[in-house]
Amino acid sequence: MRKVLVLAVMVVAIAGLQRNALASDWNMPVGVTEISRSVYSLHMLIFWICVVIGVVVFGAMFYSLFRYRRSKGAKAAHFHEHTTVEVFWTTIPLLILVAMAVPATATLKEMYDTSESDLDVLITGHQWRWQYEYLGEGVSFFSNLSTPSAQIEGEAPKDEHYLLEVDQPLVLPVDRKVRFLTTSADVIHSWWVPAFAVKKDAMPGFINEAWTRIEEPGIYRGQCAELCGRNHGFMPVVVHAMEQDDFDAWLAERKQQAASAANSVDREWKMDELMAQGEKVYSTICAACHQAEGQGLPPTFPALAGNQALMDDLEKHIGVVLNGVSETAMPAFSGTLNPVDIAAVITYERNAWGNETGDVIQPSDIQARLSSE
């Protein structure tokens, strides 16, 4: 028996010492906002209250177990009621709880005050990526996991920020009140950054509000917190907080890019250009369900490679990508991808993995179709 105990203690100790443990590896992070510090102190307050109650209660219990062993000749008493004591241990916890509820209420009220924001960001959850739209600025983009699948499959060593890195982080200014509006295009997701103490569910059909005011520039990482399907564990949140000047410069650059992208719709695209762009779009957007080689995961996610019915019907293919398929997981992409990406990905799907239709779909055609609908 003792050997087992010693072994267990050793396992825990080795596991604990293996890493140079930082405080935030074991405990809730203090974070970089006023709210996150209030939440942290509430957490520590209730924790220490529990510890004190635990010491007293378990102390009394182990004292009784030790002191009143029959093997040491303890004779049982026969009392079974004591009104004063019972009233005492009902009211004391009640008072502790009231004392706890007061600061919790204050913090909660603070968290709910989303008024007078300096910047509004619409966060839309998708299976399995986040979309960020800077409201009123005309800037919108997807943020995808950038950890290569070789690292996930164990074929390459894992980076420091394994599973917590994205292609395009959400960029925010420091010392500004940023309001987050969360919603979802498909199932429920939950946008969470521990350093801000912000976790808000992204609900289809609803827009939820949260806010933060970041105090230090830096990169802050979080994850989707609500089970949202196959790749729930693979849609991290990365926020890059920077000074207002840097943020303004970044935003201007993004606006520039958006404008030039709009121009490129009208020009004639070549097959290999579309294929290259299409492969990029496919691997970040479509491959999560339809798989890297287009083989799909039937019956939920149909195969695209060798899907003859689809290859014979270009109109249907375009319609499915633009409008989605109702009652299934296939979303409508007309609102989330630009015409270039839509044209490119359809071209790619019709000419990759043994699909050899030779179809070249021009962004201008997609644009025309979108405006006619």
Added chain:
Amino acid sequence: MAPKLPPKAPLEHGNSITGGASAHEGEHHYRSGPLRWLLTTNHKEIGTLYLIFSLSMFMVGGIMALVVRLELFQPGLQMVQPEFFNQMTTMHGLIMIFGAVMPGFVGLANWMVPLQVGAPDMALPRLNNFSFWLLPIAFVLLLSTLLMPGGGPNFGWTSYAPLSTTYAPPSTTFFIFSLHMAGISSILGAINIIATILNLRAPGMRLMDMTLFVWTWLITAFLLIAVMPVLAGVLTMMLLDINFGTSFFNAAGGGDPVLFQHLFWFFGHPEVYIMILPAFGIVSVIVPTFARKPLFGYSSMVYATASIAVLSFTVWAHHMFSVGLPLVAELFFMYATMLIAVPTGVKVFNWIATLFRGSITFETAMLFALAFIVLFSIGGFSGLMLAIAPADFQYHDTYFVVAHFHYVLVPGAVFSIMAAVYYWLPKWTGHYPDERLGRWHFWLSVIGVNLLFFPMHFAGLAGMPRRIPDYALQFADFNMASSIGGFLFGFSQLLFIWVIVKCVRGGVKAPARSWDGATDLEWTVPSPAPLHTFETPPDMRRIES
């Protein structure tokens, strides 16, 4: 509630033995082979069936948990793909809740409620048979979804729409049907337990004379009847959304995914207490026996149980603090949830006051009951932390929550069932369980369960979301420790099976009163309890000293 007339009970018993197709008086005793178990209406045999079923499901659900722990042993995807991982977490939850813990408690109620109230059988014996046999059918159906195209349910046991409707695998309809059957089984079982307790108590036994186990089950049965129909309702709405084109939870059709969560947790939170109130009852019976001292604060225990049951209907949205509830709702549900700590605390204090100045011995049943008190309290503490809504934004949907509910369910509910098995095995089999093996089982389980679940607190606080098949590197050590603990705990349960089998086959003979501190009615009948007991009800007015 006036005591029933003595002739009533034998009459009920007379009904019970006409349970077969061509039954006649006395046939029950001689039927052999599988038909005996299929057609039995005897509360002891049905209790045994429930307990065997519960133990089997505990093993099946446990294997699924081990698949999960194996995948989480190291970062990266090694053993299974994410969709299978999600099926394992979902099925593990469903099977442990509806297949292991609930039928475990129902089995104990079947065996012990009639014996503790001095009744010859359950009030509705044929219904009892039906309630049991629904379960194996329901769970074979549920397990078969794993083999269907697209796999089994993969949306978590909470089945949040629209992941569980529009985006669910085709097998979801079967999942709904199997849970409907399990739900009907629970409701029928609950009706039976209420009818037995209210109508078949021995003459002279008042409600406030009943053991805490009977009391907690009476209250639990009312909770079941109140909330299982809500689960049935929400499952039916899912069924309609999936197969009949309705849009209860589909935002695109004007539906409301938050409505699903309100309905689910209106069932789900009382469900949590359904799985813990009978455990309170068991511990309240075992602790006085081995402290050789009456339970401290009997009536406050009863009132605390009733308060917890009533409050359990007013706290459901604490599972939903992050869905975007209005501030006033958050405050209400936060206060109500904190309030539950008061009656729960009273219970723990009462158990300790029972130990105080007792004459204590540490048989295996007592060890499990004592571990329950400590480890359940730890789960209670983390529950109190989770009640604080602003902090819950950080805890919610992380491993901190996983640690919390496993502390109340495994060293909580499951340990109480194990304590009950060790406590009542002498009554069931006529033999004492092997104390030495029992102690091994206990210590390995306690060490395993803490190594399994304690590090999850740290992983959650450090930011690890629940229900993910792969995780960032800073969570690696906690997960490795948890996995080692999981395998230790899992394989220790083989010892449990061994102890039970050994005890059924033989061992030190147990007298009627198998524990010298035991005072309840079941210890007045021989060990093993004969198939029919209390055919003439004991007169409590005479027995009471």
